Amino acid sequence: MRLLEEKIISEGRVLSDQVLKVDSFLNHQIDPFLMNEIGKEFALRFANEGITKIVTLESSGIAPAVMAGLYMNVPVVFARKRKSLTLTDDLLSASVHSFTKNETNEISISNKYLDEDDRVLVIDDFLANGQAALGLVEIVKQSGAKVNGIGIVIEKSFQQGAEKLKEFGFRVESLARIASLSNGEVQFINEKVGELV
């Protein structure tokens, strides 16, 4: 997605060969116009999947997921990273390790909001090793619902997550695919001639 790639080039900060910081438009400050375009793009790419629900993870997944939900006309459920005292219902849970933050979180969704008839689109901000996406997939499976697609804002294609998810048979659509962060530069996977490399 050209607009997103341009934003990453102009505002993303490469902290290491592994870490891209996009705090100015996605992970801390949010650009609502860009989120709206991202929502439209996910809706377009998954238009034929019969999606009935979007599942994401707090906090950075919420903005792109809600915009996608608006254009797909389906509810969004966000998994919480720890249990809330007022969330007393039966929980579907999975363990997710973040290598970037070096911490493991229990992520949970109330079983009230996933039904075995649901066709679920999982949306997340980043895909690196696939831990968060796999945790969300595990939760959806516990409910008996089906994962019909995985939508990612920024994929670090040099890590194993996308490949792993595709091996499991999931359709993964990433709006920006990063081939490398070496030498402090963002290199995208060149999917169409004439696009940003």
Place this chain on the structure above:
Amino acid sequence: MRLLEEKIISEGRVLSDQVLKVDSFLNHQIDPFLMNEIGKEFALRFANEGITKIVTLESSGIAPAVMAGLYMNVPVVFARKRKSLTLTDDLLSASVHSFTKNETNEISISNKYLDEDDRVLVIDDFLANGQAALGLVEIVKQSGAKVNGIGIVIEKSFQQGAEKLKEFGFRVESLARIASLSNGEVQFINEKVGELV
């Protein structure tokens, strides 16, 4: 806001005289259509305040804030509830106690995303004792920016938050104002004759 009040009546669950649970459309599952209407309504109410930035708190503030940001054409910054290892910039911070969850969080925003020229709209999902809103106000003040309004999705008017914020001189706009949760029933403050009571 009629649509929101109807949603609260049909889907909200009164857990006690103090606690209203709206996990089906705001705090866990999110209704994107309703969030879109909420965003429009905030944009309308604060149209003349010259707002340059919206500040909210993860996670439940993000959806209404991003929709408001879309219609007001301004960026959104969400305060985080704990420090992230990749968030290395100088932080503006405040302590916020949640009586509902019985826990105190340090909330933080990077000083990169608030400027002393900013005219800030603070948005949050609930207003009860005003702790979260006051924490956000404190952070905005640390940056030198000005709080030009506080937009709340659901105000529990029988608690002290709204009064406190108004005494401090802030303009508070709450889209649903709850007079009482007694006897398991939601009673709204009746602002216009003919509206839901």
